[in-house]
Amino acid sequence: MSDSVPDIPDLRALLAEASRPSATVTVPIKQGLREKIEAAEAELEALAESGGTKRMGAKSPLSVAAQKVRALEAEMAASALTFTFESLTAGERDQIRQDMRGRDNPDEVNLRAIAAMCRKVTGPDGVAYADAMTWEDFASLRDAVGAHTFDLTIDAAASRAAGGQWSVPFSRNASHILGTET
Numbered sequence: 775m776s777d778s779v780p781d782i783p784d785l786r787a788l789l790a791e792a793s794r795p796s797a798t799v800t801v802p803i804k805q806g807l808r809e810k811i812e813a814a815e816a817e818l819e820a821l822a823e824s825g826g827t828k829r830m831g832a833k834s835p836l837s838v839a840a841q842k843v844r845a846l847e848a849e850m851a852a853s854a855l856t857f858t859f860e861s862l863t864a865g866e867r868d869q870i871r872q873d874m875r876g877r878d879n880p881d882e883v884n885l886r887a888i889a890a891m892c893r894k895v896t897g898p899d900g901v902a903y904a905d906a907m908t909w910e911d912f913a914s915l916r917d918a919v920g921a922h923t924f925d926l927t928i929d930a931a932a933s934r935a936a937g938g939q940w941s942v943p944f945s946r947n948a949s950h951i952l953g954t955e956t
Contacts, residue, residue, distance in 0.1 A: 794861035795940075796893075799931035804853035805919045807846055814843045851898060857928055858894040859935035866890045885909040885916075888932045 818839040862870075870886045889909040896902045907915075916924040 794863075795935050795937045796858065796860040797931040797934035798856060798858045799927050800854050800856040801919065801923070801927045802850045802854045803915070803919055804850050805923055807850040807853075811843060811846045811850065814839065814846055818843055854898045856894075856896045857892055857931060858896075859888070859891040859932045860893045861935050861937050862887060862891055882909065884929070885912045887936070888912050888929065891932050891935055 818836070821836050821839050867887075870883065870890060873886060874883060886909040889907055889912055892907055892912075894902050895907060912928070915928070
């Protein structure tokens with residue numbers, strides 16, 4: 775029998791490694807261009823099916839139509855904002871409660887939480903905006919891009935950052951690749 779003492783884990787060292795959950799989402803804010811892109815794409819397909827005749831010395835109608843689609847896609851992509859969210863601290867959560875002054879408005883609470891969790895907004899060029907977004911900014915953005923788009927993108931990312939997914943994520947791809955190696 776051995777007199778060795780098993781290593782005792784250092785709880786404080788483990789706790790020092792704690793970090794809050796975060797999530798990032800990129801959303802083109804010119805959502806109204808989607809319909810124009812789809813219409814331009816339909817025009818391009820119709821031209822392609824008809825043969826898109828070309829006049830001497832003129833650009834190909836197919837090329838012109840394709841360039842129109844690309845220009846609209848580029849305009850929509852250039853409107854993309856990337857939002858980075860991180861879970862609230864206890865102090866930030868308390869501040870939201872204080873700012874609400876006892877009012878019961880779940881929508882406003884949610885928008886205030888989204889604004890408080892938003893740590894960074896960057897443009898398509900990767901440059902971060904200096905101004906922080908307020909809850910009113912997020913309310914206006916929701917109206918501008920549509921409630922459903924907002925819910926599926928920005929609100930969903932903020933919810934992920936809030937810590938709803940607290941367990942260790944599982945990667946099917948990594949598991950498959952490592953499971954099939956010989």
